[in-house]
Amino acid sequence: MSIHINAPADAVAKRVLLPGDPLRAKHIAENFLEDAKLYNEVRNAFGYTGTYKGVPVSVQGTGMGIPSISIYVHELIRGYGARKLIRVGTCGAMHENIKIRDVIIAQAATTDSSVVRNIFGPSINFAPIADFDLLSKAVNCAKDLEISAKVGNIITVDRFYDDEIDNDKLRQYGIMAVEMETAALYILSARYKVQSLGIFTASDHLLTKEVTPASERQTDFNDMVKIALETIIQD
Ligand code: HPA
Numbered sequence: 001m002s003i004h005i006n007a008p009a010d011a012v013a014k015r016v017l018l019p020g021d022p023l024r025a026k027h028i029a030e031n032f033l034e035d036a037k038l039y040n041e042v043r044n045a046f047g048y049t050g051t052y053k054g055v056p057v058s059v060q061g062t063g064m065g066i067p068s069i070s071i072y073v074h075e076l077i078r079g080y081g082a083r084k085l086i087r088v089g090t091c092g093a094m095h096e097n098i099k100i101r102d103v104i105i106a107q108a109a110t111t112d113s114s115v116v117r118n119i120f121g122p123s124i125n126f127a128p129i130a131d132f133d134l135l136s137k138a139v140n141c142a143k144d145l146e147i148s149a150k151v152g153n154i155i156t157v158d159r160f161y162d163d164e165i166d167n168d169k170l171r172q173y174g175i176m177a178v179e180m181e182t183a184a185l186y187i188l189s190a191r192y193k194v195q196s197l198g199i200f201t202a203s204d205h206l207l208t209k210e211v212t213p214a215s216e217r218q219t220d221f222n223d224m225v226k227i228a229l230e231t232i233i234q235d
Pocket of ligand 1: 157
């Protein structure tokens with residue numbers, strides 16, 4: 001039992017998928033896991049545990065933004081012993097080389113959030129990075145599933161609506177996409193020595209202003225979930 005997760009210590013698996021939207025957690029549990037059981041309903045942040053190809057896997061909705069995901073990741077690691085965590089989320093494509101609906105694997109998560117400064121002070125810009133083992137396994141799983149995936153740097157921002165951020169400069173330095181949680185996942189994973197990764201589907205495009213139709217979003221989302229599940233069950 002932790003403050004935001006109302007479940008016994010053994011109710012959560014060591015391998016956890018992390019969608020932002022709790023209803024996506026429900027969708028994954030119902031469509032991908034065997035014998036999935038709901039372990040958390042506090043604040044409607046649904047969490048389920050089941051098995052995938054015989055391996056116990058949990059899926060926990062994290063909510064939006066660094067403060068929200070930090071609570072769930074912290075409690076999953078410290079309270080429940082989670083050791084492999086993969087965020088499965090949507091992102092805004094911001095580079096001309098990225099198309100809407102592309103799958104993106106975040107090798108690193110640049111951020112404008114104070115979360116880095118709050119830990120390291122003004123003189124050190126810590127680089128939040130993915131676990132290399134999970135990253136390389138995810139790249140191979142995507143190849144095996146014949147899903148093309150782009151790997152590189154993304155940005156985790158504090159504000160969804162932000163007319164001050166310099167997207168042109170970020171693009172010049174190769175930032176592929178924007179979302180709001182992964183830097184915190186990578187920092188907490190470094191701190192507590194666990195493995196984590198972020199995999200995304202581009203749901204909108206900052207340059208072209210395209211947005212994926214709701215009808216296509218589920219199929220795109222499922223491709224990303226397959227990569228994440230095939231990756232997380234490996235030893
Ligand atoms: N900005 C920030 N976060 C996002 C976006 C975006 O355009 N799309 C999906 N998550």
